[in-house]
Amino acid sequence: MRKVAVVGAGLTRFMRRAQETGPELAWLAASQALESCGLTLKDVGSVALGSAPDAFDGVHMKGEYLSPGAGGWGRPVIRPYAGGGTGVLMPIHAWFHVASGISDVCLVVAEEKMSTCHPHPQGAFITIFDNILERPLGPNLIWIFALEMRRYMETYGITKEDIARVSVKNKRNGLDHPSTHVAQEITVQDVLDSEVMVAPVNRLDISPASDGAAAIVMASEDVARRVTDKPVWIKGVGWNLDTAYWTNRDLAYPAYVERAARMAYKMAGITEPRKQINIVEPYDPFSYKELHHLEGLLLADKGEAPKITADGVTQRNGNMPVCPSGGLLGVGNPIAAAGLMKVAEIFWQLRGEAGARQVPGQPKIGLAQAWGDLMQVGTVAVMGID
Amino acid sequence: MRERTSPLPGTPLSDAAVHRGDALTQQWPTSLRYAWDTGVAMGRFLRELKNGRIIGRRCERCQRVLVPPRMFCERCFRPTDAWQYVEDSGTINTYSESYIRWDVSRVAEPILVAVIEIDGASSGGLMHLLGEVKPEDLRIGMKVKAAWALPEVRQGSILDIRYFKPL
Numbered sequence: 001m002r003k004v005a006v007v008g009a010g011l012t013r014f015m016r017r018a019q020e021t022g023p024e025l026a027w028l029a030a031s032q033a034l035e036s037c038g039l040t041l042k043d044v045g046s047v048a049l050g051s052a053p054d055a056f057d058g059v060h061m062k063g064e065y066l067s068p069g070a071g072g073w074g075r076p077v078i079r080p081y082a083g084g085g086t087g088v089l090m091p092i093h094a095w096f097h098v099a100s101g102i103s104d105v106c107l108v109v110a111e112e113k114m115s116t117c118h119p120h121p122q123g124a125f126i127t128i129f130d131n132i133l134e135r136p137l138g139p140n141l142i143w144i145f146a147l148e149m150r151r152y153m154e155t156y157g158i159t160k161e162d163i164a165r166v167s168v169k170n171k172r173n174g175l176d177h178p179s180t181h182v183a184q185e186i187t188v189q190d191v192l193d194s195e196v197m198v199a200p201v202n203r204l205d206i207s208p209a210s211d212g213a214a215a216i217v218m219a220s221e222d223v224a225r226r227v228t229d230k231p232v233w234i235k236g237v238g239w240n241l242d243t244a245y246w247t248n249r250d251l252a253y254p255a256y257v258e259r260a261a262r263m264a265y266k267m268a269g270i271t272e273p274r275k276q277i278n279i280v281e282p283y284d285p286f287s288y289k290e291l292h293h294l295e296g297l298l299l300a301d302k303g304e305a306p307k308i309t310a311d312g313v314t315q316r317n318g319n320m321p322v323c324p325s326g327g328l329l330g331v332g333n334p335i336a337a338a339g340l341m342k343v344a345e346i347f348w349q350l351r352g353e354a355g356a357r358q359v360p361g362q363p364k365i366g367l368a369q370a371w372g373d374l375m376q377v378g379t380v381a382v383m384g385i386d
Numbered sequence: 387m388r389e390r391t392s393p394l395p396g397t398p399l400s401d402a403a404v405h406r407g408d409a410l411t412q413q414w415p416t417s418l419r420y421a422w423d424t425g426v427a428m429g430r431f432l433r434e435l436k437n438g439r440i441i442g443r444r445c446e447r448c449q450r451v452l453v454p455p456r457m458f459c460e461r462c463f464r465p466t467d468a469w470q471y472v473e474d475s476g477t478i479n480t481y482s483e484s485y486i487r488w489d490v491s492r493v494a495e496p497i498l499v500a501v502i503e504i505d506g507a508s509s510g511g512l513m514h515l516l517g518e519v520k521p522e523d524l525r526i527g528m529k530v531k532a533a534w535a536l537p538e539v540r541q542g543s544i545l546d547i548r549y550f551k552p553l
Contacts, residue, residue: 012394013392013394013395014396015399017398017400017404018397020397120490122489123488123489131420132432137544138497139488140487142486143513144513147481147500147513151480151526154526178392178394195485198482212396244460245460247479247501247512248510249509251479251480
């Protein structure tokens with residue numbers, strides 16, 4: 001299989017409501033990503049584009065709807081979909097395209113426009129629940145996270161304060177991100193005092209609904225070495241789906257994230273993840289999910305992610321910076337675009353181009369992870385610069 | 387949140403701009419309705435709810451009693467073998483108190499929701515509502531029992547169990 005590198009990236013602002021349409025947002029991100037590495041659409045052999053549930057837009061065939069803004073015509077185009085896990089599933093598919101030799105350059109474009117759905121985009125999520133068993137109960141998406149968060153807290157004796165530290169860190173990190181619409185300096189007490197949505201989840205434990213787009217360019221080794229002297233290699237990819245019967249599985253530990261991580265680590269030759277991985281962008285739509293995912297990624301012992309968070313290990317200047325971008329909590333959550341933003345962040349961090357967000361110590365290996373469907377899919381990409 | 391400036395493209399749109407008509411919106415209210423066939427496994431499950439009983443399916447290979455029932459075992463990838471009644475009681479695996487409905491409209495009294503491990507089922511079970519209990523009295527591990535709707539109003543729906551209540 002051929003080596004594959006990320007060679008360019010672009011983002012729009014993340015916004016509560018954007019004037020631009022979905023295809024316009026896709027274009028703004030995709031055109032920047034190409035420009036950043038001096039390529040044009042003529043160089044693009046295939047396109048992987050992504051977006052979360054069509055119900056936000058009220059436009060089915062959303063792949064085709066977005067495709068004009070994503071360079072998606074006259075070439076192979078794919079729209080991989082795994083709900084919130086989509087943001088990292090797209091670069092995994094792009095890796096197939098380039099590693100296999102199907103194309104030398106794959107343009108990866110993620111877009112989300114959640115503000116379209118009224119009265120609130122959260123309402124669209126009811127369509128992901130089991131239509132016979134669960135929808136009659138009138139579930140809100142936050143229910144299942146509150147249920148999972150409580151199970152996680154009680155299993156390991158984790159407090160609300162432990163979890164609130166993630167929101168404080170990520171919202172502060174986000175102040176340095178040009179895409180953000182939700183960054184702010186807050187305290188643990190602010191999180192605890194914010195409105196209770198679905199206990200134990202408070203408003204400041206949750207990322208917002210956002211509009212926005214992200215794009216990266218992935219290329220074969222030949223192209224990568226021609227267009228940049230700082231290619232960021234995809235070292236390993238992994239993804240895994242747990243049972244669709246989510247009430248039948250362990251809610252305290254994301255076993256599917258571990259399986260996805262082990263797959264990616266094996267490909268990347270990672271045998272001691274805590275020593276070898278320098279920087280991490282786990283999926284953080286809710287504050288506890290960052291902790292949950294760090295454990296699933298084997299970067300913290302079970303129930304111990306709150307401790308390394310409290311000890312400062314996960315701060316930007318800590319031993320293992322986590323969500324230096326600000327993540328979904330600190331930048332915003334245009335779902336698929338938020339996941340791809342994490343891949344873009346690892347790209348910029350490993351190249352030393354993250355500006356005010358740059359972590360010290362010249363990281364060599366980074367990891368981006370996303371999570372989704374009805375909380376049972378994990379998608380992982382390990383990236384490196386050697 | 388204060389309006390931030392950014393070097394990146396994208397045009398944040400304020401509610402005021404939409405109200406003033408600075409940015410045009412096209413509206414399309416939908417009125418689609420769906421009638422889902424409940425299938426073999428869930429069809430029987432719902433019929434049994436109407437009778438005031440919870441039923442699962444047994445897989446003889448992995449020895450699991452599956453609730454919700456399925457006609458195939460997704461692990462062994464073979465047909466399940468037999469119907470098996472389970473109890474209408476169980477244990478709270480996890481719970482929460484929701485101050486919002488599905489559409490994020492606020493409720494004054496919290497909706498209590500839980501994952502309930504049904505007695506007699508192999509692992510886990512169902513998400514359902516809780517009732518006849520104060521939120522502060524809830525705890526993981528609490529034993530609960532189904533509060534059934536009156537037989538004459540049961541419809542073959544998960545709502546034939548109104549909620550679970552402390553045993």
